[in-house]
Amino acid sequence: MKIALIAGGYIPTPPLSNSILTLIQDYKYVLEQMGHDIDIFNSKQVDEVIDKINSNSYDFVHLHAYEFVRAFNENLKQKYCFSCHNGYFLKKNRWEKDFKEGFKHYLNAPGIIALSHATKDIFLKAGYSGYISTQVNGIDSQKFDFQEQGNNKAICLGWIQPRKQQRLLAEIIDGKIPMDFVGPLDDHDFVEGITTKYLGVWSLKQVYSYLTNYSCLVLISDGEVAPLVVLEAMAAGLCIVVSESASANLHSKDFIRVLPDDILTNATAENQKVVCDTIRELIEKNKFFRREIVEYARENFNFSAIIKNYIQIIDEFSKVDH
Template sequence: MKILLVGPGIMPIPSDGWGAIETLIWNQKIYCEALGHKVDILNKGGLKAAVLAKPWSYDVVHLHFDPLTKFWDTLSIYFGFKLFITSHYAYAAFQKKWDCGYEITFKNLMKSKRLIVFSQEISNVFLSNGFKGKIEVLPNGVEMKQFSFKEKTLYKKAIYLGRIEARNRQNEVTRKIVEKRSIICDFVGPIGTPDFKVDHKYVNYLGEWNRAEVHENLTNYSCLILFSDGEAHPLVVLEAMAAGLSLVISKEASANLDLSLPWVYVCDTIDEVLENAEKAINENGLYRKQIRKYAEENFDYSIIAQKYIEIIS
């Protein structure tokens, strides 16, 4: 097939740093091309860029920027090409948390013919609201071969990897760690909130890592903390498993996981985060090979790419 992937046009593709959408789009291109398909990327907005890309000349166009849903739906009707749309909105599965901007986007998505969503929970939201088109669930994927893996962890501590912002609740977790002093946690990621402060021996801010540093350094830790209050299917969770880390996560960050696994800790409160992180750090050595195998068998991008091609064919 000939496939056109449409990105947000905010960051370059591939991204060397923070850009989960951009990483996903690049992986789709690389792995679908490995399967013998022709894949191009359009990472510019506007009518002129869209028309110059000649979307009608592709078998499939896949939009990864839902604010442009109405625009691309109109183009697909006018030019007659096959369009799939994926929403990357973090709160897509949690309707009570939507802002007014996504409510408008959602109404446009409801009129679309074909959606690819990250979880069954997101699919259920669309179906319960009366979606009549074709909707398929496709989890995020991870490049297993890119991640270093050590059978024994280097650090007996946690890592909180991701953009530092209110949705990810690093400030709340940091304050509780300083109060309880039960674990040590490193924080990595761009700072998106002005009040993030780490000046205590139990919490360390290591700045931003590029992709190569994530691939190399993540396996040095015992567990990942992600106590976010909204996620579609967080790539960082898959990356952590590829590196052998246990997971200490919120329910909102648990999409597509087998929650019965002994190294998956789903937390409702910050106190639970610390309690489970301490346990995960101590027990991670028992499960590292099992964790990586689980990630490889379920989320390696070679598997996800195969499923993707089946969906869009």
């Protein structure tokens, strides 16, 4: 098959990466290994992208940029599927103006590939009547180094910004739990403490190599869809402490703990204790679960496990009477 994968013109400056681009590039690699012909389009010039797709014959087109949906609906000559990665997608009261205005166009997309059952339900409850299916995000677990023991420290990996609440997390755990923060600094109120250290930005290669040094990943964000970093951490053997928003597609496991989205903003003494106790407990548990965590990640989120469903979605979509 000839397949087009479209991003929204993400051009991060090294060593910065973009999770959507990482996901799309991994799809390209795996699908090409299966013998398919994959083109990635990553430009902000939507008209040029549409012209290039229209001038070729693709068996399947998958759009990962919500900014392009209206133009795709109006000008793309073939049917396509759309996936939405907006961090606040599940929280309508947090939608920005452009996203709110664009949502009606999303409902006119010929096909939707939702990243979780919760995102699928949002579309269905809004009245979407086209083809819709669910495909979890995936990882290439072979890229991640693995060592038998972690360093008894937690890590918070990703853009440091208000939505992800790292500043609040750091304030609560400082002096109690050792935690490193890694990622672009986009919250100027974030400060290091006694046990909360900022290590700067890692390249993807460093992520694949360094994550396994840690015992627990923490992501208590108030808005996520299906964060790739959670899957990456499990592929490296880490226990997981996440907010409800960041828990998409995860199962009930001893090495996964889900906390309320507002546990950091509603920082009562009791809630602060829950956060610290939970992270401390999962760091300790990590000593006994590392290999099981890696196997869980491989069985449920490795591309070898999820690509069959993706191919089935393409097959189903191609047979729909548009």
